[in-house]
Amino acid sequence: MNSDFFPRVRVLACLAFLVVLAGCAGTGSPETADYSAIVASSDRSEADRQIDLRRKPEQLLAFTGARPGMRVLDMGAGGGYSTELLARALGGRGIVYAQDSAALPDRVRQRFDERARKPAMKNVERVLRDYDDPIPPGVGDLDLITFFFAYHDTAFMGVDRAKMNQRLFAALAPGGMLVIADHSAQPGAGISVVKSLHRIEESVLRREIEAAGFKLVAEADFLRNPDDLRDAVVFRPKMPVDEFVLKFVKPKDTASS
Secondary structure (H helix, E strand, O other), rough: OOOOOOOEEEEEOOHHHHHHHHHHOOOOOOOOOOHHHHHHHOOHHHHHHHHHHHOOHHHHHHHHHHOOEEEEEEOOOOOOHHHHHHHHHHHOOOOEEEOOOOOOHHHHHHHHHHHHHHHHHHHEEEEEOOOOOOOOOOOOOOOEEEEOOOOHHHHHOOOOOHHHHHHHHHOOOOOOOOEEEEEEOOOOOOOOOOOOOOOHHHHHHHHHHHHHHOOOEEOOOOOOOOOOOOOOOOOOOOOOOOOOEEEEEOOOOOOOO
């Protein structure tokens, strides 16, 4: 990684144009969402508010551009923390498909099922499908796919990541966005520490995504920590974990699959 730790949000030259196009993709509406109000909602749980301290959801939601009317796939939804935030951003319109493997541990499945009873989750559809074939039949022309802190897991789960990324590419509408956040590993680590430290080298992840046809259009620094040596497991860290956030686009001139 080059200059990983210099504060920046680097936007490639075409970002502004592509983001405007993405607003027209699929069923997305030009209406915006009030992310600060979403995060401050009084009916959110205290457990989620504790997660907020490290996830910075207002900034993350803003980076995704999630808004009412969108069709969204949340990969690796887990207990549904991000799924609920996305559903709130859609304001009861549009839909969020919350994907996970059918092999999801029961305790995680139960957390999601409990969350699913909340009114805020009314526009969420649970999807239990393998990571390398995550799209339900008949679902396509998605406006947005999110993949938060779970891509590294697929590298030790025996997932065919090339196939997975191709499926994600095909499911997006041209101009649609894929936003990935994950825990950063040291340069040269590749996928060697995905199970031991739950980290992945940013450049390796980026190459895998771009190999499917995606183009990087933006990256953010709001979850970066230059003091993290990236040599320790990410659970219960002594300091904030260095994390990268990347935005990719399915080029507008790509025929929808």
